[in-house]
Amino acid sequence: DTAVSQTPKYLVTQMGNDKSIKCEQNLGHDTMYWYKQDSKKFLKIMFSYNNKELIINETVPNRFSPKSPDKAHLNLHINSLELGDSAVYFCASSQGLPGLHYGYTFGSGTRLTVV
Amino acid sequence: AQSVTQLDSHVSVSEGTPVLLRCNYSSSYSPSLFWYVQHPNKGLQLLLKYTSAATLVKGINGFEAEFKKSETSFHLTKPSAHMSDAAEYFCVVSERDGGSQGNLIFGKGTKLSVKP
Numbered sequence: 152d153t154a155v156s157q158t159p160k161y162l163v164t165q166m167g168n169d170k171s172i173k174c175e176q177n178l179g180h181d182t183m184y185w186y187k188q189d190s191k192k193f194l195k196i197m198f199s200y201n202n203k204e205l206i207i208n209e210t211v212p213n214r215f216s217p218k219s220p221d222k223a224h225l226n227l228h229i230n231s232l233e234l235g236d237s238a239v240y241f242c243a244s245s246q247g248l249p250g251l252h253y254g255y256t257f258g259s260g261t262r263l264t265v266v
Numbered sequence: 267a268q269s270v271t272q273l274d275s276h277v278s279v280s281e282g283t284p285v286l287l288r289c290n291y292s293s294s295y296s297p298s299l300f301w302y303v304q305h306p307n308k309g310l311q312l313l314l315k316y317t318s319a320a321t322l323v324k325g326i327n328g329f330e331a332e333f334k335k336s337e338t339s340f341h342l343t344k345p346s347a348h349m350s351d352a353a354e355y356f357c358v359v360s361e362r363d364g365g366s367q368g369n370l371i372f373g374k375g376t377k378l379s380v381k382p
Contacts, residue, residue: 257310
């Protein structure tokens with residue numbers, strides 16, 4: 152009955168590899184997000200999709216490519232992983248467009264370690 | 267542009283004493299403000315939110331926050347700390363540029379330690 156679920160929880164991989172993180176929400180929300188939390192705990196938005204359409208695309212290397220097959224899923228694919236990509240990645244969802252009075256529901260995060 | 271500043275990176279209190287986590291924001295529009303908590307190795311949980319209704323907002327686990335427009339503050343308080351409150355707390359402002367799109371701006375977090 153998890154509201155926003157991410158897989159995997161932990162991911163350790165070598166530099167140069169390609170990896171994907173999956174996210175699913177069962178709340179019926181219209182909008183989904185990917186956030187990156189760095190080593191200093193600061194969260195920065197990466198992408199946002201509303202009803203499968205990209206609406207926020209922050210300055211993120213184009214090695215990162217989000218994909219939303221339907222409004223309940225938002226996956227994140229990362230090509231040619233670099234050491235600096237090591238972080239915790241949070242998926243989130245909200246009802247309606249971003250920032251409009253609603254709190255976001257977050258997943259439990261995916262801790263990515265690039266070695 | 268909107269921003270949020272959490273004034274303390276680390277706060278340490280004794281169990282049973284009051285908690286105060288400070289947050290100031292800047293906003294060109296009426297903001298929506300939130301507090302989230304992150305326990306070690308866990309996801310982010312919404313504690314409470316302010317969306318232009320009552321200025322004193324009550325959240326879960328006995329936390330509350332007061333929106334003070336004159337001071338541009340949204341400090342988080344709890345009368346009596348419990349050991350289970352030890353976590354990282356994030357103050358968050360909702361960014362709205364007058365249009366329909368927005369963003370959540372996170373503060374850098376305040377780590378709360380609770381001593382027995």
